[in-house]
Amino acid sequence: xxxxxxxxxxxxxxxxxDTSASAMRRVSLWFAVSALLCLAMADLSxxxxxPWGELSLMAAGALSPSVWSWPTLATSLxxxxxxALQGVTLGAIGGFALALGYRFTLVRALCAFIRSIHxxxxxxxxxxxAGLSSLTGLLAIAIPYAxxxxxxxxxxxxxxxxxxxxxxxxxxxxxxxFFYTVxxxxxxxxxxxxxxxxECAIRSSAILGFVGLPTIGFHLETALGxxxxxxxxxxxxxLLLLIGTLRLWLHKRLLPIxxxxxxxxLPPTADISWQLVMxxxxxxxxxxxxxxxxxxxxxxxxxxHWLHLLWQQQLWPGLINTALLGQIGMVLSGLxxxxxxxxxxxxxxxxxxxxxxxxxxxxxxxxxxxxxxFIGLLILGPSMLPAIVALGIHNGAIIxxxxxxxxxxxxxxxxxxxxxxxxxxxxxxxxxxxxxxxLFYRWEVILRETAILGILGIATLxxxxxxxxETFRFDRALLLILASAxxxxxxxxxxxxxxxxxxxxTTPESL
Amino acid sequence: MSxxxxxxxxxxxxxxxxxxxxxxxxxxxxxSIYSGERVAxxxxxxxxxxxxxxxxxxxxxxxxxxxxQQPGLxxxxxxxxxxxxxxxxxxxLIYNLANLVTPLPAARAAVETIASAVGLEQxxxxxxxxxxxxxxxxxxxxxxxxxxxxxxxxxxxxxxxxEYQGDALLRLICQSHQTVVLALHDIEQALTNxxxxxxxxxxxxxxxAPSEQLQASDLxxxxxxx
Numbered sequence: 001x002x003x004x005x006x007x008x009x010x011x012x013x014x015x016x017x018d019t020s021a022s023a024m025r026r027v028s029l030w031f032a033v034s035a036l037l038c039l040a041m042a043d044l045s046x047x048x049x050x051p052w053g054e055l056s057l058m059a060a061g062a063l064s065p066s067v068w069s070w071p072t073l074a075t076s077l078x079x080x081x082x083x084a085l086q087g088v089t090l091g092a093i094g095g096f097a098l099a100l101g102y103r104f105t106l107v108r109a110l111c112a113f114i115r116s117i118h119x120x121x122x123x124x125x126x127x128x129x130a131g132l133s134s135l136t137g138l139l140a141i142a143i144p145y146a147x148x149x150x151x152x153x154x155x156x157x158x159x160x161x162x163x164x165x166x167x168x169x170x171x172x173x174x175x176x177x178f179f180y181t182v183x184x185x186x187x188x189x190x191x192x193x194x195x196x197x198x199e200c201a202i203r204s205s206a207i208l209g210f211v212g213l214p215t216i217g218f219h220l221e222t223a224l225g226x227x228x229x230x231x232x233x234x235x236x237x238x239l240l241l242l243i244g245t246l247r248l249w250l251h252k253r254l255l256p257i258x259x260x261x262x263x264x265x266l267p268p269t270a271d272i273s274w275q276l277v278m279x280x281x282x283x284x285x286x287x288x289x290x291x292x293x294x295x296x297x298x299x300x301x302x303x304x305h306w307l308h309l310l311w312q313q314q315l316w317p318g319l320i321n322t323a324l325l326g327q328i329g330m331v332l333s334g335l336x337x338x339x340x341x342x343x344x345x346x347x348x349x350x351x352x353x354x355x356x357x358x359x360x361x362x363x364x365x366x367x368x369x370x371x372x373x374f375i376g377l378l379i380l381g382p383s384m385l386p387a388i389v390a391l392g393i394h395n396g397a398i399i400x401x402x403x404x405x406x407x408x409x410x411x412x413x414x415x416x417x418x419x420x421x422x423x424x425x426x427x428x429x430x431x432x433x434x435x436x437x438x439l440f441y442r443w444e445v446i447l448r449e450t451a452i453l454g455i456l457g458i459a460t461l462x463x464x465x466x467x468x469x470e471t472f473r474f475d476r477a478l479l480l481i482l483a484s485a486x487x488x489x490x491x492x493x494x495x496x497x498x499x500x501x502x503x504x505x506t507t508p509e510s511l
Numbered sequence: 512m513s514x515x516x517x518x519x520x521x522x523x524x525x526x527x528x529x530x531x532x533x534x535x536x537x538x539x540x541x542x543s544i545y546s547g548e549r550v551a552x553x554x555x556x557x558x559x560x561x562x563x564x565x566x567x568x569x570x571x572x573x574x575x576x577x578x579x580q581q582p583g584l585x586x587x588x589x590x591x592x593x594x595x596x597x598x599x600x601x602x603x604l605i606y607n608l609a610n611l612v613t614p615l616p617a618a619r620a621a622v623e624t625i626a627s628a629v630g631l632e633q634x635x636x637x638x639x640x641x642x643x644x645x646x647x648x649x650x651x652x653x654x655x656x657x658x659x660x661x662x663x664x665x666x667x668x669x670x671x672x673x674e675y676q677g678d679a680l681l682r683l684i685c686q687s688h689q690t691v692v693l694a695l696h697d698i699e700q701a702l703t704n705x706x707x708x709x710x711x712x713x714x715x716x717x718x719x720a721p722s723e724q725l726q727a728s729d730l731x732x733x734x735x736x737x
Contacts, residue, residue: 163583168596169576169658176599176607180592184585 023502024432035331038324042388047381054379061229068231072219077238080215082262083134083208084201087141089259091201092194094142095149100178102154111154115147116444116488118452119204120370120462121481123211124469128284129277133270137213141204145197152193153186160185198250202243203368210370210455220371224378236371243366284474310476315483318454318461322487325384325460326443326450329391333446334439336396337403338428344404347412347427358404364397373453387453387460395446399438406434437504440495447491451484461487521546521574521662521690522567531562538714544692546661549685551701551722552694554711554733560694561666563711567692568664576658576688580666582651586640590631593639594622594653625653628683630676644671652680656687663688667696678703698730 101107123140130136164181209217216239223232289302342348343357369390376386410430454462461484468477520543529537536559552560568575584593595618599607610618626635629649648671663684669677681704685691695701702722710718710733
């Protein structure tokens with residue numbers, strides 16, 4: 001007996017389709033519309049006089065890589081690796097400690113805050129205190145990574161099978177219970193995710209070179225900026241080779257040796273003048289009108305004026321441009337991901353073809369978006385276009401790779417259609433929920449990246465932050481960094497809300 | 512053994528309604544269990560035996576060695592560690608952590624005694640995901656036994672081991688605990704090892720009698736069509 005009589009759809013729902021897919025379709029439509037609006041407002045001009053000429057020079061360079069100095073190449077690669085390994089190690093330890101308290105709102109808020117500030121901004125801050133030192137490189141990676149890893153670890157801890165812990169006797173020793181029943185269950189996904197983050201850390205480490213740290217990005221920027229494309233190509237290939245061969249030589253058992261080696265090779269030290277640190281904290285980052293004066297009506301008026309000007313000239317345009325570019329970048333990433341997923345899907349390509357297809361995705365994923373945008377700017381000139389392309393390619397490849405792998409779970413019936421019909425009727429509806437989950441997870445990351453692309457000269461928040469640092473206006477820089485953090489946290493919260501509303505999977509993925 | 516007529520019951524349910532996953536499975540349930548009793552809960556699957564056991568555990572979790580039907584072991588750890596989990600509360604965090612990295616002598620001695628009693632000596636240091644269903648069940652029993660609690664609550668504790676070994680394990684469980692409440696589907700095992708049989712059917716207790724007054728045929732009705 002069925003207690004609930006079957007309900008038949010009324011005529012209106014039959015046509016308009018009250019399906020599970022319709023909610024997702026509606027959200028997608030809004031995103032597409034918003035991106036089109038942003039596109040209309042964005043500056044997409046190609047300023048460069050001869051983009052094809054520059055491109056052909058680059059292509060020629062890419063085909064004839066030459067190493068300018070082997071010792072420089074070796075040291076910069078070693079530095080890149082050392083910063084990354086040290087940063088992830090410290091980040092994992094810090095993240096683990098924070099994850100133990102992840103059920104406390106205050107801890108979660110702290111994690112959200114430290115990861116909402118990009119590595120490059122952390123680096124710019126630490127450079128003021130600790131100079132271009134190894135300590136700066138280590139902290140710039142470790143701090144935001146601790147925030148990210150804490151979130152992932154914390155969510156993994158919450159999602160392990162609760163049965164083993166529940167079956168333990170009444171008197172509980174909570175931390176012991178945790179190490180016996182929760183940690184072993186979460187260990188494998190934690191290790192997988194941390195090793196993925198290490199690959200990201202190498203990219204971050206390389207990019208730190210663009211603000212002056214001695215990693216490969218430093219030499220890449222010089223070579224690219226001066227048009228020495230053959231040298232740039234060699235550096236670039238070396239970076240790809242480093243990331244591409246990690247699996248071959250960075251074995252789990254050898255990790256302690258590598259760790260010891262990087263700390264001996266590049267001990268995290270810095271010449272810190274505490275006087276300077278105190279000055280930085282108590283004076284430099286305090287808004288100019290508030291420095292060294294008692295509080296009275298006049299200082300408050302000055303401060304209001306200062307804030308108003310900053311808002312009008314930098315904060316507002318920076319926020320708008322970051323949001324515009326982030327939105328377009330995100331939608332383009334989504335479109336590219338959907339277009340690229342067949343490259344890594346056993347439903348469309350098999351055997352060596354899939355291996356080849358996936359290598360393309362992994363290669364595109366490996367390219368740091370910052371570097372892609374830099375190259376794009378050289379070709380197309382300063383506009384939002386190169387940034388959009390860079391964000392789309394990098395993030396689209398990441399999501400496409402994961403989605404393709406996700407299709408492994410789909411069991412098709414024997415008489416399923418083929419080709420394009422297969423894609424649109426069988427595959428796309430099945431992966432779409434997962435696709436949105438991935439994309440919403442990535443949204444915060446895309447926005448963080450958008451902000452730092454400003455350092456390259458695109459007028460997002462990073463542009464104003466970089467200029468403030470260059471002119472030693474640290475009070476402005478800090479306020480702008482906090483604004484970008486607030487934007488990221490806001491978007492993260494909104495994405496979380498959307499994930500819950502659409503009943504998307506809320507578990508962490510390797511993004 | 513205390514006198515059931517005068518002393519206070521160990522477990523007491525009066526006109527209780529018990530839920531399983533939000534659905535009431537037992538209505539108007541009244542049951543008292545006294546220290547020293549060996550009670551078998553019998554009835555078809557879905558009759559509410561597990562729900563009743565969980566409700567009993569809630570009444571005095573500190574005195575109960577809990578042996579659930581789904582063992583809830585940590586698959587990547589060894590039997591040794593899974594059994595030691597029963598006594599995490601009686602060691603310091605540092606001790607437990609060190610023991611997690613490498614089994615410590617005192618913990619080994621304690622766990623090995625239990626392991627040989629339940630017949631797990633050979634597999635004690637293999638991870639649980641490499642063990643058979645019966646061996647996992649022995650680990651589950653071991654985790655309960657090592658707690659040395661006065662009360663044992665077991666949900667089909669020997670369902671996955673053969674009859675002969677099952678009998679031995681049940682004897683061991685009964686010897687090591689003052690009070691035992693077991694959900695059992697094997698009527699013979701219930702009659703041999705327990706001194707009180709509680710039969711559940713259609714959300715109610717339909718039989719509650721000392722086992723010496725019962726025969727296997729009396730219980731057959733519990734499994735008949737409702």
